[in-house]
């Protein structure tokens with residue numbers, strides 16, 4: 001059994017990270033696209049918590065809720081929603097453009113890499129940027145906040161750790177070798193398995209721009225497409241991420257939001273990432289398109305922009 005008391009481990013575990021990071025995809029018109037598949041559990045926590053509370057109140061007479069999760073990557077968004085729903089029955093359909101990503105999501109296995117020695121630990125503490133802080137779910141850390149303790153309880157009800165002796169070793173880039181005086185970073189691999197697979201989670205390959213392939217046959221109360229707009233509103237070149245002109249993206253976004261509108265019950269919610277605007281995404285065009293397609297923003301305090309929208313009218 002690898003997992004144990006946090007204090008028995010070197011500090012600075014790295015986080016759950018979804019798929020290895022990127023997937024290359026040959027897609028439409030023979031154009032090669034590359035997508036970033038990084039994700040984490042409870043990402044955009046304040047927003048999804050708000051969404052779940054809202055839906056359980058507004059649709060309280062609906063026994064089983066239905067959610068659609070676009071760009072679901074390896075499934076962490078879906079599991080997070082399911083965990084936050086607790087005993088409230090819900091079915092969730094997730095789709096993602098990535099084939100490997102969906103295969104991994106279907107497996108229900110999640111990996112977390114933790115430094116196997118002190119030197120690797122020093123390296124990850126500096127290099128592994130802790131923007132995706134969900135490793136607390138896997139360790140008995142003494143200083144968890146009450147909220148983290150609650151989430152950890154949900155996580156333990158939902159996942160079990162699997163004994164594994166797997167390691168991951170990777171060669172460091174020249175500049176890091178000099179700084180940290182090591183050639184290889186060595187990690188233990190912790191594995192967690194979704195405990196109770198049932199038919200509540202469904203994973204599909206699908207592109208949000210080809211909505212007909214993913215259109216569900218029933219209406220949902222929540223639709224999310226988080227931290228993924230940059231893949232469709234920029235030139236999608238990892239280095240430049242140039243915004244595409246508004247006249248090119250507005251019709252595409254209109255089509256997407258018209259279809260999202262059709263997939264939702266009235267008063268249903270659409271949620272995007274809390275930091276889409278930091279990902280070179282022109283958030284104003286997205287907001288305009290949402291407004292033009294039957295949605296109004298719901299105010300959230302402390303958000304840099306409005307990322308939660310409510311469907312208020314049907315669109316033809």
Ligand SMILES: C[S@@+](CC[C@H](N)C(=O)[O-])C[C@H]1O[C@@H](n2cnc3c(N)ncnc32)[C@H](O)[C@@H]1O
Nearest residue numbers: 035037039071073097098207208226227228231
């Ligand atoms: C950075 S991840 C975000 C994952 C997750 N939603 C989150 O908030 O952590 C971006 C995901 O968008 C997916 N994606 C990119 N373009 C897409 C498209 N046109 N349709 C569906 N998924 C897409 C990628 O495959 C990738 O898994």
